Amino acid sequence: MLGWFPGHMNKARRQILEALPEIDVVIEVLDARLPYSSANPMLASLTRHKPVLKILSRADLADPEGTRAWTAHFDAQPDTRALAVTTTNTRELKRIPKLCHELAGQVRADRDVRVMVMGIPNVGKSTLINGLAGRTIAKTGNEPAVTKRQQKVRIQGRVALTDTPGVLWPKIEDQASAYRLAASGAIRDTAIDYVDVALITAAELAKRYPEALKARYKLKALPAYEANPDADKVEADGDARPDLMALAGFDGHAILAEIAAKRGGLRAGGEIDLHRGSEVLLHELRDGKLGRLTLETPEDIPTPEEAAVEAADDALEDGSQDVAEGASKAAPAQGAQGEAASDD
Numbered sequence: 001m002l003g004w005f006p007g008h009m010n011k012a013r014r015q016i017l018e019a020l021p022e023i024d025v026v027i028e029v030l031d032a033r034l035p036y037s038s039a040n041p042m043l044a045s046l047t048r049h050k051p052v053l054k055i056l057s058r059a060d061l062a063d064p065e066g067t068r069a070w071t072a073h074f075d076a077q078p079d080t081r082a083l084a085v086t087t088t089n090t091r092e093l094k095r096i097p098k099l100c101h102e103l104a105g106q107v108r109a110d111r112d113v114r115v116m117v118m119g120i121p122n123v124g125k126s127t128l129i130n131g132l133a134g135r136t137i138a139k140t141g142n143e144p145a146v147t148k149r150q151q152k153v154r155i156q157g158r159v160a161l162t163d164t165p166g167v168l169w170p171k172i173e174d175q176a177s178a179y180r181l182a183a184s185g186a187i188r189d190t191a192i193d194y195v196d197v198a199l200i201t202a203a204e205l206a207k208r209y210p211e212a213l214k215a216r217y218k219l220k221a222l223p224a225y226e227a228n229p230d231a232d233k234v235e236a237d238g239d240a241r242p243d244l245m246a247l248a249g250f251d252g253h254a255i256l257a258e259i260a261a262k263r264g265g266l267r268a269g270g271e272i273d274l275h276r277g278s279e280v281l282l283h284e285l286r287d288g289k290l291g292r293l294t295l296e297t298p299e300d301i302p303t304p305e306e307a308a309v310e311a312a313d314d315a316l317e318d319g320s321q322d323v324a325e326g327a328s329k330a331a332p333a334q335g336a337q338g339e340a341a342s343d344d
């Protein structure tokens with residue numbers, strides 16, 4: 001999956017490092033449904049000397065209990081506050097200037113608090129900036145994944161906002177994260193095998209939200225799944241990945257087949273169209289039709305040991321690709337991984 005993220009990450013990193021000395025507070029926008037996986041892996045180390053306000057956007061789609069757990073998790077970190085919002089609802093953004101001032105601490109009275117808004121694409125940054133500014137500053141929705149012009153805007157409450165320079169990619173190096181990002185729609189549907197994403201999502205939902213899943217598709221049971229004891233990795237997209245379905249403990253294949261059978265995926269001759277079942281599940285999940293769901297909890301954050309093992313695996317697997325794609329692309333990827341893994 002190395003090829004997925006843009007080669008200009010090194011540039012984004014350099015631009016952020018250049019801009020940071022002028023910044024008092026970093027606003028890191030995360031998706032409330034997956035606050036770990038929707039983080040950019042290099043931001044934690046880049047911003048470690050700055051106070052950070054974590055904005056958990058799309059709180060309207062997330063499980064309120066999950067959001068409470070994540071907010072408490074972030075609030076317990078030094079120089080960190082978290083606020084969950086429906087970013088499109090400007091009334092919910094009113095506390096942000098005050099929180100920025102509190103986080104900045106002693107700021108000269110004669111100038112604004114300088115805040116930089118960072119986050120992966122499509123997480124709600126532009127919506128947040130527009131909502132705080134009270135007018136359209138930044139284009140929302142689809143935007144090209146290329147470096148855009150940096151925006152700077154003064155908002156009420158003596159705060160000056162700057163947009164992220166460059167594009168920050170999500171945590172696709174972490175396989176479990178990549179699948180959750182795909183399930184949420186943050187990674188485009190062609191990046192990972194579509195049915196594979198749905199199979200794992202079905203298994204994950206069976207584990208986390210069994211009642212919601214059963215109720216939506218009138219499923220009688222959620223069959224358990226055990227890994228092949230000889231394989232802790234399975235083939236996917238020509239790559240080996242951890243057996244995420246076994247880790248969830250539920251048979252995503254059987255669940256998806258039943259959804260498909262009930263929702264227009266039963267073909268003549270009894271053949272089941274899993275792609276149809278995948279469309280139903282992933283579209284309805286993203287539309288909030290299964291209710292408000294959070295796809296990961298703070299307990300799902302890999303320990304530094306687990307992260308190191310996966311980084312080492314990736315380094316081995318990506319070895320041949322690095323040669324093909326050129327060292328200039330491969331080198332920063334390894335650097336970013338090392339930093340993310342060694343951060344705490």
Ligand SMILES: Nc1nc2c(ncn2[C@@H]2O[C@H](COP(=O)(O)OP(=O)(O)O)[C@@H](O)[C@H]2O)c(=O)[nH]1
Pocket residue numbers: 057058059060061085086087088119120121122123124125126127128139140141142143
């Ligand atoms: N349901 C919901 N949608 C949101 C929320 N915040 C942003 N969006 C939508 O998510 C999409 C991407 O938002 P945008 O601000 O362009 O993301 P950016 O790429 O980070 O600047 C837009 O269609 C927004 O309307 C939110 O809190 N709830």
Ligand SMILES: [Mg+2]
Pocket residue numbers: 122125126127138139140141143
């Ligand atoms: Mg934007």
